[in-house]
Amino acid sequence: MTRATESFTTAAIIIGLYLAFALRIIPLPQKFQDDIIPVLPWWALVSFGSYCLGTLGWNVMTFGECPEAYDELMREISEAKGDLRSKGMNIN
């Protein structure tokens, strides 16, 4: 089963379950039906947004410094610039 197939299957199951509850095919206590079920998609949207922002922020916060890689990259960039300049290309 490919990644895409797995994702679509999971999404289909969750959406199907939600629709079954939302259209009252499966009965629920009134409190759940009226107050919780309508707000679940919006809660999922807010949670997804929070997860994206939180993961981004966390990764920036705990970014592993790699000074050797930085120096090496800077060296490679100046080498490439010099090489291209000698071949006639103008780079700032």
Place this chain on the structure above:
Amino acid sequence: MQANGKDKAVGAAAFSLAVTVFVYYTTWALIMPFVDEDHTLHNYFPPDEYRIRIPLLILVVGLTVIFSFLALVMIKSKSKKTKKAN
């Protein structure tokens, strides 16, 4: 390219904001319905209708911004192409 102190502060702020928003909204939308009407906790949250209105508004505004940006970029690239062809 290194993540200096200011970048890390921005990252920490984004992370704390995300956690706060998630905890606040989850409490409001999924837990408050089960809390008695006269409990003081309800004073810390907006009225119930906004549980759906606020994310809906954010979604509409977000989609508008994204599609407007896309439209602008597409128009700009199209006008550049016709200008080049002339």
